[in-house]
Amino acid sequence: TPFVLTTNNPTDTPLDLSTPLSRVLFDAQEINTHIDTLTTKSALPLLTHTQEQTASSARIVQEIDSQVASLNDGYKRLEKEVLVRYEAAEEVKAVASRLWETVRLGRSVGRCLQLGRQLEIQLSEVAGTGNPVKTQGQKEDHRALVRCSNTLLSLRELFSKSGPGEEGHGLERVEVIRTLQSNIATPAERTVLSKSHQIIREFSMSSLSTGTNTTTYAQTADTKSRTTSALLSLYLLSPVTKTKKWEPELLLQALQEYLRTALTSSLASLSRALATLPTLDRTLLEISARCQNILALSSLLSSTTPPAQPLLPPSQAPPPNFLTPLLASLETGSLASYFWRTLAGGLSTKVMEIMNKG
Secondary structure, eight states, X not given: OHHHHHHSOTTSOXXXXXXXXXXXHHHHHHHHHHHHHHHHHHHHHHHHHHHHHHHHHHHHHHHHHHXXXXXXXXXXXXXXXXXXXXXXXXXXXXXXXHHHHHHHHHHHHXXXXXXXXXXXXXXXXXXXXXXXXXXXXXXXXXXXXXXXXXXXXXXXXXXXXXXXXXXXXXXXXXXXXXXXXXXXXXXXXXXXXXXXXXXXXXXXXXXXXXXXXXXXXXXXXXXXXXXXXXHHXXXXXXXXXXXXXXXXXXXXXHHHHHHHHHHHHHHHHHHHHHHSGGGHHHHHHHHHHHHHHHHHHHHHHHHOOOOOOTTSXXXXXXOSSSHHHHHHHHTOSOHHHHHHHHHHHHHHHHHHHHHHHO
């Protein structure tokens, strides 16, 4: 063939392959003879071994089938005894959770209603406080202002705990609670604030301003006690903020209004007295009385310790007394010096007006 001709040189010596091929054929025949001999002699043991293996496999499969059947039966039994009971237990758990939530909400509603009833009773005691004319059978109890404030604070604290799992969670959904807030709590807070502002506006410790020569110890003690109750109420009801430094806003507003009224009245009366000199002595006496009242108020504020404010966060420290935050808000060291300094500052303008009028 062309391939043989290209790979072999025609001049090469021819090879004799008959001898090697005969030897290979002999070896193959000998191997085949050995294989036939082995298979003939070992056929029975091989068949026996194969039969034993097959029987063993059958027994294993049979055993596995029985185990699988047992497992299936066990699973069905567990499914009936565990899974079904688990589903029933989950339903019971959900029902119990709803019942617990209902009981918790019922307790919170009950506490709110109890505080509301308590507030109504205390509010009836506040009714005569601050009224100059008392009706027959009407009893004044200025301390009821503080009791009302504490009750309102308890309600406010309860309503503020509105997070999941907290005592006040879900109260806003109850109609009777919304009625309590709108018809009792809010009007009661307005009444307490109004009475407290009225007491502070009418604060007077000077006999010069009352027109009497002497003021009895009982009258002085009663005025201090009534004013202290008003101060405590305004302090407790002042809104608490957690984002900045807290100040008793309602208390400071009432005290600043008292000082502002005293300054405005003093400046107006002094301006009139400078225009009509015969009334100057009486006007100066009235201004001195107002200054005495401010000094008495300053002494009362410095001696009054703020009560505990449960809504105040631990990071916010309460003031040592009621005078400190007032002086800080007015940026002064004394109420008397603030009074005279502000009065003198406003008087210069009035004097210039009088001089211009001739």
